[in-house]
Amino acid sequence: MESRAVSLAIRVGTGLVLACLYVPLLIVVIYSFNNSVSQTWPITSFTTRYYFFAWHDPDVRTALATSLTVALIATLLAFFLGSLAAFAVHRFRFFGRNTVSFVLVLPIALPGILTGIALNTAFNNYAIPFGVLTIILGHTTFCIVVVYNNVLARLRRTGGSQVEASMDLGADGWQTFRYITWPVIRTAVIAGMLLAFALSFDEIVVTNFTSGTELTIPKFIYNNLRQPRNRPVVNVVAVVVLLVMFIPVYIAQRLAGAEAGTAAGRRATLRSETEPGL
Amino acid sequence: MVSDEADRPAGTRTRVSAFLFRHPRLRLGGLLGVPGLWFLVIYLGALVVMYATAFWHLDAFTGLVVKQFSLSNFKRIVDVPVYRTVILRTAGIAAAVALTDIVLGFPVAYYAARLAPARRRTAVLIAIVLPLWANYLVRIFAWKLILSPGGLLEWLFAKAGMHVTIGSSLVAVWIVFCYLWLPYVILPIYAALERVPGSLLEASSDLGARGWRTFRKVVFPLIIPGIVAGSIFAFSLTLGDYIVVQLVGKSAFIGNVIYDSVGIANDIPFAAAFALVPLAIMSIYLFVAWRLGAFEAL
Numbered sequence: 001m002e003s004r005a006v007s008l009a010i011r012v013g014t015g016l017v018l019a020c021l022y023v024p025l026l027i028v029v030i031y032s033f034n035n036s037v038s039q040t041w042p043i044t045s046f047t048t049r050y051y052f053f054a055w056h057d058p059d060v061r062t063a064l065a066t067s068l069t070v071a072l073i074a075t076l077l078a079f080f081l082g083s084l085a086a087f088a089v090h091r092f093r094f095f096g097r098n099t100v101s102f103v104l105v106l107p108i109a110l111p112g113i114l115t116g117i118a119l120n121t122a123f124n125n126y127a128i129p130f131g132v133l134t135i136i137l138g139h140t141t142f143c144i145v146v147v148y149n150n151v152l153a154r155l156r157r158t159g160g161s162q163v164e165a166s167m168d169l170g171a172d173g174w175q176t177f178r179y180i181t182w183p184v185i186r187t188a189v190i191a192g193m194l195l196a197f198a199l200s201f202d203e204i205v206v207t208n209f210t211s212g213t214e215l216t217i218p219k220f221i222y223n224n225l226r227q228p229r230n231r232p233v234v235n236v237v238a239v240v241v242l243l244v245m246f247i248p249v250y251i252a253q254r255l256a257g258a259e260a261g262t263a264a265g266r267r268a269t270l271r272s273e274t275e276p277g278l
Numbered sequence: 279m280v281s282d283e284a285d286r287p288a289g290t291r292t293r294v295s296a297f298l299f300r301h302p303r304l305r306l307g308g309l310l311g312v313p314g315l316w317f318l319v320i321y322l323g324a325l326v327v328m329y330a331t332a333f334w335h336l337d338a339f340t341g342l343v344v345k346q347f348s349l350s351n352f353k354r355i356v357d358v359p360v361y362r363t364v365i366l367r368t369a370g371i372a373a374a375v376a377l378t379d380i381v382l383g384f385p386v387a388y389y390a391a392r393l394a395p396a397r398r399r400t401a402v403l404i405a406i407v408l409p410l411w412a413n414y415l416v417r418i419f420a421w422k423l424i425l426s427p428g429g430l431l432e433w434l435f436a437k438a439g440m441h442v443t444i445g446s447s448l449v450a451v452w453i454v455f456c457y458l459w460l461p462y463v464i465l466p467i468y469a470a471l472e473r474v475p476g477s478l479l480e481a482s483s484d485l486g487a488r489g490w491r492t493f494r495k496v497v498f499p500l501i502i503p504g505i506v507a508g509s510i511f512a513f514s515l516t517l518g519d520y521i522v523v524q525l526v527g528k529s530a531f532i533g534n535v536i537y538d539s540v541g542i543a544n545d546i547p548f549a550a551a552f553a554l555v556p557l558a559i560m561s562i563y564l565f566v567a568w569r570l571g572a573f574e575a576l
Contacts, residue, residue, distance in 0.1 A: 003489050007393060013385030014402070021409045021460065024420035027430065031423055040428035081313040088309035092302065100310075103317055110557070111518020113533050114328075115321075117553050121331045121546055122324035141321050144313065172295035202413050204521065209540065221415045225422070225525060238416040249411040253404070 025242065032235040039231060054236040063220040066132060070216065071200040074139035078196045081140070082147030083189060090155040101152075107142035115142065116209030123210065130212025138210040139203060143196035150192030154185050187255040194248035194255075202245060217241060332551035343547060351551035361535065365555060368532040371448065372516035375455040376509035379463035382456065383508065387464050391471035403468070406461050414458070418525050421454045425526065451527040455516050462511035470504025471497070506567045513563060517556040532556055 035045040089100050107115045119138050166176040204218035224230040298305050335350045355361050390402045424430045425444045435442040444450050482492040520533030539549035
């Protein structure tokens, strides 16, 4: 139905918009090699020395250690809780089944500040000290849905006949899981975990409310963005974070194909049959 | 199924399996118990606590929370004119962001859904979504670099013979929000466009409608739910954000009032009460969207 001119206009528009999505990220990469502390354009001289500075910065190291610890533990917890919930919803019909997806997605569907402040008030109220533990509790809560959705989507796609066949042939529950179910869902589980890891490693909105004085990598960037002195190091950390984020997401996408985070989008992955809030 | 278990020596594992097979409720409890409890205690519990806290208040002299029912926080939100300005400013920019993203996102969604060959389509979709996985702070930071005085944008304008500095301003906030949420807006519009059946377009053109008319009378009404769905993301995310304004803006948004109530004033009851404002706005917005059938497009 498109005339030649319209079609051309749409192509040009698409190209421009996609360029706008990536040029800013490229700018950050270029600035990380900026020799000068001032951030004016054009950049006059380039250096890699701030990469060494960043590597030896004690704050960056602490923040990296905390971020990795939190992301690993939150991912493992999300793996257990998300997979269990996915199996429950897939295998059983029970009262409130339709609300499970809805409730699990709430921490991501509601504005982050609501989740943050809710957790903050609750931790305050129960006098739980802010620190690594509270960060993990928060991150796990919004990572569960990522694993849950990936696993549930895979379970739905495969159907139950293989499981029934396995049991008809005399396999017990464990054998059926080990030889039938697990191989089928394995890549979906790993993809979900990688996405959960990326989500946790990246999070700042909720973390600000649940971390107290504990430093994570996004918090390091956040705290130092407004301190001109540290800007070169922030540039470098920003580039490293970009790389660290893309690797797990890329692998997850290869593993799980369209059903993983990429084709459906970070929030849009979360769609499932009952999803009203998204 | 497991009836043949008597034929062979039944190990403990087989017996456990069989037992569980006969008691589906037990299996369900085992599966759903822990995740259910986690959400009930940590998340839903927290939401309830927050909701309750909104009705408490801070003692003006001691600075301690008085756990007594009162509507004073809500009264303050309604009575103090600054808060009304903040709410209107936030909702206004949120609407502007949603609108801009729809305009910017439409060609991309249209290209991916109807013009691109299959392989190119996948590539375009990945290209749209990948920036979402770039760190949120880094994406804001990128624009801070571009927009700040002496930055790339000022330099570009200077090359064109104009003197424009955006710096930290409402315009900068608007640009950054548009950039951050654009992929969220493109995806539902793409999904809606992809679902428009080709036969309808052929029918329209057989009946003599030209491109523009077909678009206005056939395509557009069918993708409205997708457009509304996209705007929900842009709107909701803007309402809940506090970091963009801190980094590239000057005047406070709803999120900043909440954040500062916790961080600076330490008035958690007021923060909790104010957090209900975006929730209320979103509820109204979602209700309207639901009436327009936007949820089917997700």
